[in-house]
Amino acid sequence: MADSYATMVGELKELPSPPMVIQRLQAIFVKNEITGREIAQIVETDQGFTARVLRLVNSPFYGFARKIVSVEEAISMLGFNSIKQLILATSMMNAFKNQQYAINMRKFWLHSLAVGVIAKHLLYNRNSDTQNEAFLCGLLHDVGRLIFSKMDPMKFTAFYFDMKSVTNIENETKFFGIDHQKLGELLAKKWNFPESIATVIANHHTPLEAKGHNLLVSAVNIADIVAHAFAIGDSANFYISDFYPEAWKTLGLDFERFEKTLHNALDDVDKSNETMGEFH
Amino acid sequence: MADKWELAIDDITPGLLLGADLFDEFGIVLCREGEPLTNSLVMELRQGGIKKVTVKKAKMADIDITQPAIDHFAEFDHHVDKCLSMVMHHDEVQQISGIIKKVNRSRAQSSDMGLKN
Numbered sequence: 001m002a003d004s005y006a007t008m009v010g011e012l013k014e015l016p017s018p019p020m021v022i023q024r025l026q027a028i029f030v031k032n033e034i035t036g037r038e039i040a041q042i043v044e045t046d047q048g049f050t051a052r053v054l055r056l057v058n059s060p061f062y063g064f065a066r067k068i069v070s071v072e073e074a075i076s077m078l079g080f081n082s083i084k085q086l087i088l089a090t091s092m093m094n095a096f097k098n099q100q101y102a103i104n105m106r107k108f109w110l111h112s113l114a115v116g117v118i119a120k121h122l123l124y125n126r127n128s129d130t131q132n133e134a135f136l137c138g139l140l141h142d143v144g145r146l147i148f149s150k151m152d153p154m155k156f157t158a159f160y161f162d163m164k165s166v167t168n169i170e171n172e173t174k175f176f177g178i179d180h181q182k183l184g185e186l187l188a189k190k191w192n193f194p195e196s197i198a199t200v201i202a203n204h205h206t207p208l209e210a211k212g213h214n215l216l217v218s219a220v221n222i223a224d225i226v227a228h229a230f231a232i233g234d235s236a237n238f239y240i241s242d243f244y245p246e247a248w249k250t251l252g253l254d255f256e257r258f259e260k261t262l263h264n265a266l267d268d269v270d271k272s273n274e275t276m277g278e279f280h
Numbered sequence: 281m282a283d284k285w286e287l288a289i290d291d292i293t294p295g296l297l298l299g300a301d302l303f304d305e306f307g308i309v310l311c312r313e314g315e316p317l318t319n320s321l322v323m324e325l326r327q328g329g330i331k332k333v334t335v336k337k338a339k340m341a342d343i344d345i346t347q348p349a350i351d352h353f354a355e356f357d358h359h360v361d362k363c364l365s366m367v368m369h370h371d372e373v374q375q376i377s378g379i380i381k382k383v384n385r386s387r388a389q390s391s392d393m394g395l396k397n
Binding site: 228229248 | 373382
């Protein structure tokens with residue numbers, strides 16, 4: 001019997017709220033004028049968090065030629081929007097760290113990271129803000145599955161590993177009363193994530209239903225398929241149950257360019273080991 | 281170290297063999313002791329809900345030198361075909377699948393070249 005949607009949403013109250021540093025940042029993000037120094041001062045009140053942000057900024061995914069040593073410098077290099085999203089994503093990943101889940105967390109984050117990296121490369125001809133956004137969208141796209149896994153590990157295992165069935169959105173809704181896209185979206189909204197990230201989380205398997213942000217949704221949808229086909233990590237799902245030609249067309253890639261893109265993306269995924277420790 | 285030990289399906293590494301016959305819930309043999317735990321076999325076991333297996337390390341005597349080495353490319357291709365089987369009717373997916381297999385071969389060959397150099 002499926003749990004009711006209301007019960008699931010109610011249980012979300014049990015999930016961690018954004019940490020204090022994020023709550024303070026979100027209070028200033030709404031201001032019209034804001035300086036990099038203001039953001040840096042708030043982030044740097046939490047040394048552990050600062051270190052994690054800087055390690056991600058200095059990872060191969062951002063590709064800076066030299067080491068970034070301060071949050072203020074990271075802001076000047078990445079820009080306001082990118083650093084804001086990176087800070088939010090880092091804090092959400094941190095919220096799921098060091099906890100027990102009915103899933104191999106290293107493999108889960110490796111899959112998520114691969115989706116982020118591939119999505120970023122699929123948008124190789126877009127500006128760096130869009131590429132960085134695609135990376136973070138990919139990194140967080142399956143966060144709803146983590147919530148399933150945390151809320152009811154037995155049920156999660158029964159669905160993903162024991163049912164031997166093809167897992168798709170309709171089956172999830174029948175079994176849990178809600179699917180992992182919607183659950184992830186609820187968390188993203190609770191944390192006041194940017195609309196683009198919440199939209200991608202909510203539609204990465206159903207790109208035609210997205211209201212806006214079609215490029216990001218399409219990039220993550222196709223990147224997810226590619227990461228599964230390459231068996232990079234594990235998101236507790238094996239079969240690809242849907243493909244949308246429209247999502248592929250939205251990317252505007254020819255197959256020759258796609259091949260080059262995969263080589264570049266997989267090179268970056270190979271470099272990911274050092275950064276993986278940040279995630280689980 | 282014991283000759284055989286139990287291992288979570290997620291922790292299986294290449295080079296291990298199945299250390300005991302594996303049965304399904306009805307007592308039917310799924311795999312026989314000594315079968316190499318290849319990536320595709322591990323994936324199939326996992327899909328079948330197997331969480332732990334008894335494993336052992338391969339000894340020289342276990343290796344049948346009359347048999348060809350495991351074809352990792354064929355294993356990978358099999359995985360890609362299975363993973364995408366439900367969407368393979370799309371022309372785009374057939375092309376994407378072909379490119380994924382080609383990129384895998386190309387990267388494996390580059391990696392071998394790197395090792396030789």
